[in-house]
Amino acid sequence: MPQVWLLPFALAGLALGRIFPFGPSPPMRGGGLFLVALALGLMLWAALTMRAARTTVMPGRRPEHLVTNGPFRFSRNPIYLGDLIGLAGLMLALDAPAGLLVVPGFALLLEHRFIRQEEAVIAAAFGPAYEDYRSRVRRWI
Template identity: 30%
Template sequence: MQKLELKVPPVAVVAIIAGVMALTSRLLPMQPWRFTDAKALAFALVTAGAFIAVAGVIAFRQAKTTVNPMKPEESSEVVQTGIYGFTRNPMYLGFLLALAGWGVWLGSLPALVWLIVYVLYMNRFQIIPEERILQQHFGAQYVNYRKRVRRWF
């Protein structure tokens, strides 16, 4: 399974999960669980997700370190300020919120199961390998950061 570590760009994972969520909502039709403000909630989740993800990118750009999730060894700094003071993975968290918004928009409870798959996949094949490399690269500085800030939220 190590062959999948850091191989699939997270944006591609999001696109695949979003597609599978849509497919699930069509293949497992059920009475939609629409509620009065479903569209507003979907919009709020997607907007919050985009804001959090972009805040992560901006923090990396300001620190002049790589935003390429496929090459964490190219990182030049452990970014610990701004959004990174609350979550170690704001881009992945933002994607999760956007996917949750997509699931609400689809109105399909079975589609939301794919959010769990997203988290499990990202933890195993993206985040854990990143953390391993960053710990090797930055040592105690990264270890201390991991102790202070949660992985997701």
């Protein structure tokens, strides 16, 4: 599960935040909480869209249908995008803005360890339809 990797990155970000503290900031905390809520909403929207299409939400499994509506109109990976937004929001909500430095590393891990393999499975399953979708919609945003 890709989200299992979120914990070590969050802990690393919190450690960076403690090593390089900025001090508490209520607007930063509020913004962080907003980002966490936004991330959870995006992931829920994506999961519900996939469920409505009667396809799997589980990473690594072959999807039954190519989903291109809902949040998939804007990102080929809205759940992973939600993970990144949530991690960034968590760093801000917990007064660890230096921890934002781990977010690009988490994005690289997701892309290299999970997304590329998943995209290969989807491309094999849906061929030209997926290539057309891929040409219109970016991987992240």
